[in-house]
Amino acid sequence: xxxxxxxxxxxxxxxxxxxxxxxxxxxxxxxxxxxxxxxxxxxxxxxxxxxxxxxxxxxxxxxxxxx
Numbered sequence: 001x002x003x004x005x006x007x008x009x010x011x012x013x014x015x016x017x018x019x020x021x022x023x024x025x026x027x028x029x030x031x032x033x034x035x036x037x038x039x040x041x042x043x044x045x046x047x048x049x050x051x052x053x054x055x056x057x058x059x060x061x062x063x064x065x066x067x
Contacts, residue, residue, distance in 0.1 A: 020028075030036060054060065
């Protein structure tokens, strides 16, 4: 089988990025677009989600003592 070569730069970039994960794509977005203010928002959202997850488990009494 013969493989097709990318017709343009856009297709070549799409082939290179096909195996990237969500976190690596987000990291590249932060680096290239200089949107560093999004990082603290994401961290806080992840921490709130973690607290919600832990509040439904056996670790709930330990989570409530933090507040």
